Amino acid sequence: MSGHMRESLHDLETTIRICLQAGNLMLKNGAETSRIEETITRLGLACGANHVHSFVTPTGIFITVHSNAGVVSRVYRIMGSPGINLYKVAEVNALSRRFEQGECTADEVIERLQRIEREGTVFPCWVTYLAAAISSGGFTIMFGGSWQDFLPGACAGWVANTLMENLDPRMPRFLAVFFCAFVSSLLSMIFVLIGFGKNIDKVILGGVVPLVPGLAITNAVRDLMAGDLLSGLARSAETVLTAFAIAVAVAIVIVMRMWGFTI
């Protein structure tokens, strides 16, 4: 292991700081648990620690670092998630591998981690909004809608995504998803009622696509598969809750339609 051979033993405090910050960044931006634990261990060993134990859950990180200088443990509580950014996950992952190969120093790693944390999104805001609209429109067609359904689906998806990103972050996630799905499907229904779009169900389905927790599903499955049962179940619960919120919102709109909602 290259870490053992490195002659200068970095300060324990530096080591644990690097590990915690890298773990925090990866967890908040949507990496799977086993990858975070592996990255933390890799970084710690590359800093010169003898052993690193890490335990990562969706709401907290626990790290213990053993080195010749002593043993340090830290707990880091993760609160909320500002938004998923897979670019940052890929960057931290690549950084840890470069550090392991000895291609950069610990100070550079700290500096780079801080820069990654401060960085914004890969694409400008309007590109993201446009992408949400296009993907919603595309899914409308893929679910079997006709061409007239593309635009209303895209509009509903755009509204859902924009609303979701601009809501108060302190709002409970369930409520936020519910609210966005409700507004989006209500809008879809109104579109179809005024003759803009044909198949009401396809338009509603396309409109809620930006709210579907695709990454959470993938991560839940991967965590369970990798043996991180606690995180896997926690993420599954999150997925089911989100799906449930969407379902309830759509159901309310269908009921409104059945009761003869017209404009």
Added chain:
Amino acid sequence: MIRLAMAFLATTSYAVIYNVPRRALIPAGFVGAIAWLVLVGSQRLFGFNVVAASFCAALVVAVSSELLARIQRIPATVYSFAGIVTLVPGTSAFATMRAFIEGDYFTGLSRGTETMLIAGAVASGLVLAGAFMRWGRRGRYALESQMHD
């Protein structure tokens, strides 16, 4: 064919929402398009039912994203999540809900079972392919920490 292009476009855009690194964007779109092709193609050509087709599509998604991850050296999740979204059983979930609301519980139960089966098939396809592809790859640091104490 146009629907296939639509699948590609939709998956790529969905990936943009999650800030996928630029160079992984087009491959992620391809994973989504292939997933959709397998899903629809196996039903039309071989007469698979939806559940079997979803299972095959999930297998293809998992295998292709693990391969892409090794080629581009980017975590595999970056590719697979967008592909999985194309397999989400939206239509049958919607039909389930509608049937229950209308009081047609028999249709609701049968469509609900179908939804659950599709979701299960997608998950098990992911698990199976992922487990094979990652056989023995995560052992290194796990063993390292077990040796202690």
